[in-house]
Every structure is written in C-alpha cells, then in structure tokens.
Amino acid sequence: xxxxxxxxxxxxxxxxxxxxxxxxxxxxxxxxxxxxxxxxxxxxxxxxxxxxxxxxxxxxxxxxxxxxxxxxxxxxxxxxxxxxxxxxxxxxxxxxxxxxxxxxxxxxxxxxxxxxxxxxxxxxxxxxxxxxxxxxxxxxxxxxxxxxxxxxxxxxxxxxxxxxxxxxxxxxxxxxxxxxxxxxxxxxxxxxxxxxxxxxxxxxxxxxxxxxxxxxxxxxxxxxxxxxxxxxxxxxxxxxxxxxxxxxxxxxxxxxxxxxxxxxxxxxxxxxxxxxxxxxxxxxxxxxxxxxxxxxxxxxxxxxxxxxxxxxxxxxxxxxxxxxxxxxxxxxxxxxxx
Amino acid sequence: xxxxxxxxxxxxxxxxxxxxxxxxxxxxxxxxxxxxxxxxxxxxxxxxxxxxxxxxxxxxxxxxxxxxxxxxxxxxxxxxxxxxxxxxxxxxxxxxxxxxxxxxxxxxxxxxxxxxxxxxxxxxxxxxxxxxxxxxxxxxxxxxxxxxxxxxxxxxxxxxxxxxxxxxxxxxxxxxxxxxxxxxxxxxxxxxxxxxxxxxxxxxxxxxxxxxxxxxxxxxxxxxxxxxxxxxxxxxxxxxxxxxxxxxxxxxxxxxxxxxxxxxxxxxxxxxxxxxxxxxxxxxxxxxxxxxxxxxxxxxxxxxxxxxxxxxxxxxxxxxxxxxxxxxxxxxxxxxxxxxxxxxxxxxxxxxxxxxxxxxxxxxxxxxxxxxxxxxxxxxxxxxxxxxxxxxxxxxxxxxxxxxxxxxxxxxxxxxxxxxxxxxxxxxxxxxxxxxxxxxxxxxxxxxxxxxxxxxxxxxxxxxxxxxxxxxxxxxxxxxxxxxxxx
Numbered sequence: 001x002x003x004x005x006x007x008x009x010x011x012x013x014x015x016x017x018x019x020x021x022x023x024x025x026x027x028x029x030x031x032x033x034x035x036x037x038x039x040x041x042x043x044x045x046x047x048x049x050x051x052x053x054x055x056x057x058x059x060x061x062x063x064x065x066x067x068x069x070x071x072x073x074x075x076x077x078x079x080x081x082x083x084x085x086x087x088x089x090x091x092x093x094x095x096x097x098x099x100x101x102x103x104x105x106x107x108x109x110x111x112x113x114x115x116x117x118x119x120x121x122x123x124x125x126x127x128x129x130x131x132x133x134x135x136x137x138x139x140x141x142x143x144x145x146x147x148x149x150x151x152x153x154x155x156x157x158x159x160x161x162x163x164x165x166x167x168x169x170x171x172x173x174x175x176x177x178x179x180x181x182x183x184x185x186x187x188x189x190x191x192x193x194x195x196x197x198x199x200x201x202x203x204x205x206x207x208x209x210x211x212x213x214x215x216x217x218x219x220x221x222x223x224x225x226x227x228x229x230x231x232x233x234x235x236x237x238x239x240x241x242x243x244x245x246x247x248x249x250x251x252x253x254x255x256x257x258x259x260x261x262x263x264x265x266x267x268x269x270x271x272x273x274x275x276x277x278x279x280x281x282x283x284x285x286x287x288x289x290x291x292x293x294x295x296x297x298x299x300x301x302x303x304x305x306x307x308x309x310x311x312x313x314x315x316x317x318x319x320x321x322x323x324x325x326x327x328x329x330x331x332x333x334x335x336x337x338x
Numbered sequence: 339x340x341x342x343x344x345x346x347x348x349x350x351x352x353x354x355x356x357x358x359x360x361x362x363x364x365x366x367x368x369x370x371x372x373x374x375x376x377x378x379x380x381x382x383x384x385x386x387x388x389x390x391x392x393x394x395x396x397x398x399x400x401x402x403x404x405x406x407x408x409x410x411x412x413x414x415x416x417x418x419x420x421x422x423x424x425x426x427x428x429x430x431x432x433x434x435x436x437x438x439x440x441x442x443x444x445x446x447x448x449x450x451x452x453x454x455x456x457x458x459x460x461x462x463x464x465x466x467x468x469x470x471x472x473x474x475x476x477x478x479x480x481x482x483x484x485x486x487x488x489x490x491x492x493x494x495x496x497x498x499x500x501x502x503x504x505x506x507x508x509x510x511x512x513x514x515x516x517x518x519x520x521x522x523x524x525x526x527x528x529x530x531x532x533x534x535x536x537x538x539x540x541x542x543x544x545x546x547x548x549x550x551x552x553x554x555x556x557x558x559x560x561x562x563x564x565x566x567x568x569x570x571x572x573x574x575x576x577x578x579x580x581x582x583x584x585x586x587x588x589x590x591x592x593x594x595x596x597x598x599x600x601x602x603x604x605x606x607x608x609x610x611x612x613x614x615x616x617x618x619x620x621x622x623x624x625x626x627x628x629x630x631x632x633x634x635x636x637x638x639x640x641x642x643x644x645x646x647x648x649x650x651x652x653x654x655x656x657x658x659x660x661x662x663x664x665x666x667x668x669x670x671x672x673x674x675x676x677x678x679x680x681x682x683x684x685x686x687x688x689x690x691x692x693x694x695x696x697x698x699x700x701x702x703x704x705x706x707x708x709x710x711x712x713x714x715x716x717x718x719x720x721x722x723x724x725x726x727x728x729x730x731x732x733x734x735x736x737x738x739x740x741x742x743x744x745x746x747x748x749x750x751x752x753x754x755x756x757x758x759x760x761x762x763x764x765x766x767x768x769x770x771x772x773x774x775x776x777x778x779x780x781x782x783x784x785x786x787x788x789x790x791x792x793x794x795x796x797x798x799x800x801x802x803x804x805x806x807x808x809x810x811x812x813x814x815x816x817x818x819x820x821x822x823x824x825x
Contacts, residue, residue: 004524011799018803026807179344191811192548 026187033137033184033193038089040204041214042103045085049109054084057097057104058118061273061313063088064218065320066327069211074328080335082114086214093123094250095146099138101257105264112266114331117254119270119281119291121247122150124173126180136188139180146249147177156248218314227306234276234297234304241278251284258288267338269331274303274323276312290334292327300326339380340820341535341589342543349377350593353499357597363520367494370597374499378462381503385461388426389502393493395422396471400478400485400492412479419475423468430464435664463503465661469628470496474510476632483511491517498599500590504583504822506604506624513599521598531595532802533790536809538588542820543813545774546582549574550818552763557738560747561758566765568751573771575738576731580609582821583622607782609730609775613722614678615686617730629658644687651683652676667736667745674733 034042045052054071056062068084075082092100097118124147126135151170152163167174209216222230246254258268268289272281275295283291297304303326308319315323339346353373360366379386399419403412474492477483486492495513496502556563556571563571584605591601604624611617618626637650652673659672732752739745751757780786790798 007795008523008528011795014796014799015803018800019807020803022804022807023810026811175345182344186807186810188810189813192814 023186026190027185030187030190033133033190035131035133035137036198036200036203037134037207038092038100038137039200040207041087041089042100044204044208044212044214045087045104045109046107048085049107050111052083052085052109053111054082054114054116055087055104055112056084056116056118056271057087057092057101058089058116058271058273059092059097059120059313060088060090060218061275062086062116062118062271063090063214064216064310065273065315065323067215067320067324068213069215070321070324071328074325075332078328078332080332084213086209088118088214091127094120094253095122095143096138098146098253098257099140099143105260109264109266112261112264114335115261115266115268116271116292116331117257117268119246119254119272120250122146122249122253124151124170124177126173126176132183136180136184139177139184141181144177144181146253148174150247150249151177154247215320217317217320219310219316221307221316222309222311226311227309230276230306230309230312233312234278237276237278238297241280243282244279245282245284248284254283255288267335269334271327273313274300274315290338292330292334294323294326339377341586341593342539349373350596354596358523363517364490366520367490367517370499371490371494371497374494374497374502377499378497378502381462385464388461388464389467389497390493392423392426392468392471393489393496395419396475396496397486397489397492399475403475403478404485416475416479420472423472427464427468430461432660432664439666466505466507467496467502469507469625470501470510473507473628473632474514477509477511483514486514498594500593500597500599501601504586504590504820505622506587506590506602507628508601508624509628512602516599523598526598527595529791529798531592534588534595535592536802536805538585538590538592540809540812541581541585541588543585544809546578546585547818548812548814549578549770551814552767553578553738554818556763557740557744557748560739560744560751562761563747563751563757563759564762565751565754565757566768567759567761567763568748568757570763570765570767570771572731572735572748572752573768575734576609576727577771577774579734579737579821580605582818586820586822607778609727609778610723610782611726612719614675614682614726614729617726618675618679625658625661629654629661633657644684647683648680651679655679662737666742667739670742670745671733671736674729674736678729678733 045055054068056066056068063086066086066088068086071084072082087100087104089100101117128135151173152158152166158166206216208214221227245251254270261268270283270287270289270291272291272293272295278295278297280293280296281291294300294303302308303315303319303323305319308316308322310316310319339349353370356369357366360369375386375389378389396419399415402415406412406415474483474495478485486495491514494517495508495510498508498513501508553571553575556567557575560568560571587604591603594601602624604622606620606623608617608621611620634650634654637653638646639650640647655672655676656669657672659668659670659675662668662671732749735748735752736745739748747757747759790801793801
C-alpha cells in the first residue's frame with residue numbers, strides 16, 4: 001500500500017517536472033509578450049534608442065501631460081539641449097513600470113543621460129479593464145514577488161504573525177497575482193498570437209502620437225459639475241495632506257533602478273505629477289535622485305485650475321504645456337546643481 | 339469555480355489528497371459534501387440553501403414513502419417532492435417566461451394587461467440538481483430504490499460537485515449504491531480519467547472557446563452577414579456547443595472517476611449519428627434517458643396508436659426544449675427535434691422496422707466507446723447522416739438565437755436563401771470545420787482510443803505533463819463561460 005502510494009507520488013512528480021520543463025523550454029523559445037498599449041513604445045524605442053537622451057517613464061499622467069517638443073525647446077533655449085521621448089503608458093503603475101524599465105535597460109541605450117521616473121507606491125490591485133494580456137506580460141517572478149511582498153507586508157515592519165493574518169486579508173490579490181504568474185510561465189494562449197496575428201500599425205501610430213515622441217493629447221477640460229466636485233475634493237486633500245513615505249517595496253525598487261541607470265551613465269530624476277492627492281511623497285531615507293513634486297496646488301495653482309484639468313490625474317493641452325514648461329525649468333534648476 | 343480555472347486545480351488537489359487519506363467511508367462522504375457545498379458557494383453561497391432544502395425535503399419524502407403502504411399517502415408525498423422541485427425550477431427559470439407569454443397572449447386577444455416580471459437570478463445548475471433529486475423520490479415511490487438511511491448520502495448524491503451544476507444527470511439508483519462501500523484507489527482507472535480530463539479540457543478551452551467569438555459576433559446581428567457567414571456561424575456553434583458541453587461532461591466524469599465514482603457518459607459522437615433517433619441516443623444521453631424514463635414512458639411511451647405515440651414524443655421533446663430555459667426559441671428547438679423524431683419513426687415503421695433500444699452507458703464504456711470503429715454505411719446511410727446533421731444544425735439556430743427575430747435571418751441563410759447582409763466572417767473558416775471534423779472522425783474510428791494505455795507509467799506521466807504544457811499554448815485569450823451553466 002505504502003509502496004503504491006510512493007510510486008504514485010513519484011509519477012505525479014514526473015508529470016509536474018515534465019510540465020515545468022516543457023513550459024520553461026517553450027517560454028525560452030517564444031519571444032516575450034508585448035501587449036498593445038505597451039508594444040508600440042517599447043518597439044519604437046528599441047529601434048531609435050540612441051536618438052534620445054531623455055526619457056520620461058510613468059502612467060497616463062505623464063503620457064498625456066508632458067510634451068517632449070516643449071520640454072526640448074525649453075531646455076534648448078536655456079543652454080542644456082535634450083532629445084526627449086515620453087514613455088508614459090496608460091495605467092502603468094509600479095511594479096509594471098519596473099518591468100518596462102528592465103526592457104528599456106535591455107536595449108542598452110548608449111546616449112541616455114536623463115531618466116524621469118514617475119514615483120508611486122507598488123499597486124497590488126489589478127486594473128481589469130486593461131485586459132488579460134496586459135496583466136500577464138509583466139508577471140515575471142521578480143515583479144510577482146515584489147507584489148506579494150507588498151500585499152503581505154505593506155509597511156515593511158510586519159511581524160510573522162501579521163504576515164500570516166495578511167494571507168487571509170489579501171488572499172484575492174495573492175491568488176490573482178500568482179495565477180497571472182502561472183499563466184505567464186505556462187505560456188497560456190501564446191499560440192493564438194501566431195495563429196491570429198494582429199495588425200497593430202494603426203494602434204502604434206496613435207500611441208506614439210503625431211510627432212512620434214510618445215506624447216498625445218487626452219481631451220477637454222471638465223464640466224462645471226465635475227469642476228465643483230474637483231475643487232471640493234482638492235480642498236479636502238489640501239487639508240488632509242501629510243508627508244507620506246513610499247512603501248518599502250517601491251522605495252527599494254526605485255533605488256535599485258536609480259543605481260542601474262547610473263551604471264549606464266544616466267541620471268535618474270523622480271517626478272510626482274500634478275495629481276489631486278496632495279500629500280508630499282518622500283523616499284524613506286535620502287532620495288536616490290532629485291525628486292520633483294508637482295502635486296502641490298499651493299505652489300502650482302495654475303496646474304490645478306479646473307480650466308486646464310480633465311480629471312484628477314490628467315491635464316488638457318494648455319495644462320500639459322504649462323506643466324511641461326514647469327517641469328523643464330525645475331529640471332534645469334536641479335540639473336545645474338548636480 | 340470552473341474545471342478549466344487555475345483555482346479548480348488547487349481545489350481538486352486538496353479534495354483529492356484529503357479524500358484518499360481518510361480511512362472511513364463516512365468521513366470521506368462528509369468531506370465530499372463540505373467540498374461540494376464550498377464549490378457551489380464559490381458561485382453564490384445564498385443559493386446553497388436551495389440545495390440543502392431540496393436534499394432535506396427529499397430525504398424526508400423518501401423516509402415517509404418507506405414508512406407507509408397507503409397509496410394515497412404515498413402519492414401525496416411524491417406530489418409534495420415533485421411540486422417543491424418543479425416549483426423551484428418553475429419560479430427561477432419560467433416565471434418571467436410565463437408572465438411575458440401570458441401578457442402577449444392577452445394583448446393578442448385584445449385584453450392588454452400590465453403584468454410584472456421579476457429580476458430573477460437563476461441558480462446555477464438548478465435544472466440538474468432538481469432532476470437528480472426527483473429521480474430519487476420517483477424511484478423510491480416506484481419501489482425501484484430503497485430510501486437512504488443517512489441524509490449525508492442523499493446530500494452527497496444531490497450535491498456531488500463534479501455533476502452538480504451541469505450534469506451528467508445521474509440517477510439515484512446508479513449513484514447511491516456507490517456511496518455504500520469505501521472506494522479504493524487501486525480500483526480507480528486513473529490513467530483513463532486523466533486522459534478524459536485532458537480531452538475535455540482541450541474540447542472546452544481550446545476549441546469551444548476559440549470558436550465562440552465568431553458565433554457571438556454573428557448572432558449579435560445575423561442580418562448584417564452574408565450567407566456563407568451564416569453557415570460558418572451555425573457550424574461553429576454546433577462545434578462550440580458539443581465541445582463545450584461534452585468537454586464539461588468529460589471533465590466531470592474524470593473528476594468523479596479520480597475520486598472513485600462512476601458517472602454515466604453523456605455523449606457518444608452525436609454528430610456521427612445515423613439518424614435523428616440515433617442522435618438522441620448519443621446527445622446528452624443522461625437527459626434523454628431521464629425524459630424517456632420519467633416522462634415519455636409514464637405518458638404511455640411507444641404503446642398504442644401511432645398518433646398517441648407521436649403526441650408522447652412531441653410532448654417529451656417540447657418539455658425537453660423548455661427544460662433548457664424559458665424562451666420560445668427552446669420550445670421551437672424541442673419541437674423541431676420532436677418533428678424529426680416523428681418523421682423518422684414513421685419512416686422506420688414503413689421501411690425498416692423498429693431499432694433496438696440502448697442502455698445507459700458508463701465510464702468504462704466511455705473509454706471503449708470507439709472500440710470497433712463506426713458502423714459501415716451505404717449511400718443511403720451517408721445521405722441519412724448528412725440530413726441528420728443538417729437538421730440538428732438548423733435546430734441549433736433556434737437554440738442559440740436570443741429571440742425569433744435573431745433566428746429568422748440565420749435560418750434563411752441556412753436554407754440557402756439570399757441574405758441581405760454584407761459583413762463576412764470568412765468562408766475559408768469552413769476548412770476549420772472540415773479539419774476538426776476529420777480529427778473527430780479519426781477519434782470516432784478509435785485512432786486515439788488506447789495507444790496511451792500501453793505506455794509504461796513513468797513515460798505516461800512525463801507525456802501527460804508535456805501534453806498539458808503544450809495544450810495551454812492553444813487556449814484563446816477570451817474565456818467563454820460553460821453554455822450549460824445557464825440551464
């Protein structure tokens with residue numbers, strides 16, 4: 001009886017090992033998944049990496065709010081010319097942005113001098129609207145492990161029994177991220193990419209923007225009703241604003257990427273775009289690079305005027321131009337201090 | 339929780355490991371019951387009470403039926419069970435259908451009425467577990483089955499998670515005896531069950547879900563599409579529903595098999611049926627035999643004059659159609675099959691004589707169903723086959739369409755009448771139908787039926803792991819829920 005049990009266990013182990021080995025081999029053979037919304041910018045940058053010396057990596061708050069054309073014009077006029085590419089991608093929060101940073105580093109850009117990184121905490125919730133492919137592609141083990149660490153120990157100081165209790169509290173997030181990791185490792189559905197290839201040219205043109213610098217406009221200013229609500233919430237946010245250190249997972253990851261960009265000769269700078277959330281974001285110890293915070297309505301009232309805002313996180317054309325100029329000026333000031 | 343979901347793997351691993359490590363039969367049954375209720379609660383825990391209530395009531399009815407010999411009292415208890423079970427289905431599935439149909443009829447008679455429909459959520463698998471439950475009380479009433487002594491046994495039978503939500507519809511007389519004795523893993527055909535699970539997984543995840551987007555696109559606005567597109571969509575739907583449902587059933591049988599329980603097979607290559615009667619011996623076998631034994635035969639069955647038999651066939655098929663849901667499209671689907679069965683019966687009566695009836699097949703037969711290959715057919719046989727498939731596909735139009743206005747353009751195109759639409763799904767996709775049909779035919783001939791049985795155990799284990807890794811590659815990105823879950 002025991003012999004038979006051991007034998008069955010052995011066969012199960014053989015099946016699992018064969019599954020893992022086959023999946024690993026297939027995974028190694030297949031090119032990495034690059035979902036729509038990300039593919040255009042990654043592929044374009046890989047082809048033109050040496051043409052740019054400045055990149056801005058972040059969410060849609062960067063994508064629709066920083067015009068490389070205006071940024072370069074401002075820096076040129078002030079004697080520190082740059083050639084900028086906007087790497088902002090819709091809803092690309094940490095740790096997805098870290099995966100994209102890895103892909104950027106893999107291209108070994110030779111002329112990169114300045115890297116702007118939008119600074120935010122690691123997100124453990126998934127944005128389902130982005131679709132499965134977008135959720136799966138960045139779930140390699142380092143990113144999955146980072147997310148699990150954040151889910152189990154959000155403030156970084158939890159004792160073991162708190163972590164155990166978090167297993168239950170965060171069970172849905174843990175299960176979702178582990179499933180996505182398994183889905184990525186198991187190459188689920190990868191054959192369809194080859195059986196039914198999609199033409200992404202039109203999408204790519206849209207995502208790269210009219211000047212092919214990664215910037216595009218988002219929309220029009222908010223309605224009177226939304227403006228009133230925005231002003232009310234902004235006042236609340238200002239009243240509640242308290243300095244908030246980054247979560248330990250994000251802090252550690254940003255330091256790591258700052259060091260890696262320095263290794264290739266680039267200087268990392270950290271930005272907090274003009275979001276409605278007014279609490280100053282800080283690194284836990286000394287900042288790994290200059291931190292440029294624009295989520296401060298008292299210092300930058302022009303960026304929080306409802307005429308230049310689409311919503312809590314996005315600016316209109318006029319707002320984006322204003323923000324880009326302010327960013328470039330702040331960059332010039334900091335760059336001269338370095 | 340679905341069989342193709344990642345979390346089902348972990349769920350089943352836990353069920354399997356704990357189940358086989360328990361020594362006592364009673365502990366195992368309790369464990370199975372807890373797991374089954376958890377499985378159902380993952381969908382909606384509130385409806386769990388319906389299953390518990392149904393199990394409790396039918397246990398009481400079974401016990402009371404055994405205690406009394408008074409025919410009136412016995413009939414009373416049976417009516418109570420049937421009323422409760424059919425009442426549950428009627429309320430959840432048919433309330434809105436009857437209300438809207440009654441309102442439409444009154445309006446047609448010139449008596450417009452304002453009747454209110456309810457926003458009812460249909461409990462998953464309600465048609466399946468109530469049929470399980472009813473088979474118990476009816477069999478106890480007919481004295482074909484002794485009532486269970488333990489409510490856990492009955493609850494386990496009604497709530498057994500592999501078959502609870504989408505069948506196969508298991509008879510109490512076939513399942514309850516299996517709960518009596520402790521199962522031994524050495525008696526389990528693990529290899530057969532694993533292959534059956536993989537087959538079901540491929541059917542559902544790789545084939546049914548892959549063709550589903552094309553079918554959905556067509557049936558959303560069939561008037562926009564060309565005639566070849568209608569053919570692609572209808573044939574794809576025939577593939578989808580077969581692979582979806584039989585895939586689910588294969589996985590259910592395999593899952594139960596790994597726990598040592600046998601469930602009856604539900605499908606036996608239905609699209610290779612020689613005629614419409616043969617089709618119903620091959621399609622959703624557990625429902626067709628249930629309807630035969632608990633509806634058709636009590637109505638009088640095949641005894642009596644021809645018109646009387648045809649009436650019985652038509653009632654059975656119309657109610658069979660209605661079983662799938664409260665919509666006239668399902669009634670028409672049942673009616674079309676009833677009509678075809680009557681025509682075939684009349685034809686057979688005049689030309690060939692009666693075909694022998696077949697017993698309900700089991701898992702063992704499922705694995706050996708292909709042994710010996712298909713029967714030889716002449717030209718007339720092939721014509722009959724083509725006509726059967728055509729009629730079945732034509733009926734699927736009503737089964738799939740959301741309402742009659744959506745069914746009409748698809749039907750017109752399927753009858754080779756010109757379609758006004760210009761959108762195209764791609765007629766080349768008919769090749770996919772041909773390729774899948776060829777693979778299915780090879781399977782029908784038994785090409786894949788047994789070679790894997792001859793492999794040494796370690797080779798089979800390694801091959802199974804590799805095969806699963808390769809199968810995962812072909813899962814389409816868009817997941818489609820199991821079609822029969824809505825029934």
